[in-house]
Amino acid sequence: MKIKKIETETDEIPEQMIINSITAAVSEQRLPAGTKLVETTLSELFNCNRANVRRALSTLATMHVVQLRPNRGAFISTPSPKEASDVFEARRTIERIVACNVIKNACAQDIVDMRATIAAEAKARAQGDKPAELRLSRKFHMDLAAIADNQVLEKFLSELTLRTTLIIGLYNTLGSSNCAEDEHSRIVQAIEARDEEQLIRLIDQHLKHLESSLDFERSIEPLPTLAEQLNA
Known part of the structure; x- marks a missing residue:
């Protein structure tokens, strides 16, 4: 699948672009719990290097929006x-x-x-x-x-x-x-x-x-791709 780059303001630093885009997608449920945030995909989407991506993901982890799992990568948090x-x-x-x-x-x-x-x-x-x-x-x-x-x-x-x-x-x-x-x-x-x-x-x-209104026994549906969710 060809990844469509996300258009952003030119004076916005890459880390903040990523943080803003991910938090906006989470706030609209376009990026649901459990979505894997692939560094290479984010790097392509935002036209930045992976160091920028890692710093953004680290910030999002401090906000409890992202979970960083050793040897597995970054995921949108799945609250228990x-x-x-x-x-x-x-x-x-x-x-x-x-x-x-x-x-x-x-x-x-x-x-x-x-x-x-x-x-x-x-x-x-x-x-x-x-x-x-x-x-x-x-x-x-x-x-x-x-x-x-x-x-x-x-x-x-x-x-x-x-x-x-x-x-x-x-x-x-x-x-x-x-x-x-x-x-x-x-x-x-x-x-x-x-x-x-x-x-x-x-x-x-x-x-x-x-x-x-929450149902903690609810089954989780399959997720669309990261690019599809951020470009929605």
């Missing part, structure tokens, strides 16, 4: 059921703190922007555009973290939401974000009402709903 439970527990803890800061910081434009994201997510769902739906669902939660204005929490949540996407893709039979439109809408209503207690309760319920 225990890891999935730990990720959701961590998200509930962090998003409770985020919620408190959002109540203090959110302005009228933030409310407008969040409702626009919810509408775009609903449109993507109605059109069957799963990558867009997943991307917008993650964006909703990352926008909350941005409003909270704590860069450390935002960095942690960025990693955890990526890992959540992997978990949902691996263990949810629908393969969708499973974020119900009305759940996100009620979260925004609580923010607009400055009801901190209600907001924390809604976020907890929302994340528990996501976790309860």
